[in-house]
Amino acid sequence: MPTLSDFSARAITGTEVPLSDYAGQVVLVVNTASQCGLTPQYAGLEQLWTRYQADGLTVLGFxxxxxxHQEPGDEAEIADFCELNFGVTFPLFAKIEVNGDEAHPLYRWLRTEQPAESGEAVEWNFTKFLVDRDGxxxxxxxxxxxxxxxxxxxEAALAA
Known part of the structure; x- marks a missing residue:
């Protein structure tokens, strides 16, 4: 059975990152967008990261x-926007697709592991997946x- 550690993704800086780098941590995976009504959630995600990072939480933004079309920029524009407007310091990755034939393998796995009531597809920006320390x-x-x-x-996942 796959776990988070079985995947990799390209960081927003272009480097390929094995997600096994986050093994043993509680991970919150979020698909993000810079021009969405939910974009202010970046601030809350950064607060979670800052508050719980020392306890073993990682937030991963995709x-x-x-x-x-609420994330039209390239990776450099996205990184600048997140840093300047929300002080984002948690790991961000290159722009991906989360649904359809071109969906990133990580998101194909996340969707099948935890489908929504409406089905497997990610419904919108800022859908969040909580991954435990076992991946x-x-x-x-x-x-x-x-x-x-x-x-x-x-907090419960971090305490487990």
Missing amino acids: PCDQFG RVVRRYAPGTTPDEIAGDL
């Missing part, structure tokens, strides 16, 4: 342009679920 997906959160609303689940 920009995606599949929803309303298994334990929960999926709808786009409108704010980072603050999942802090309790993160």
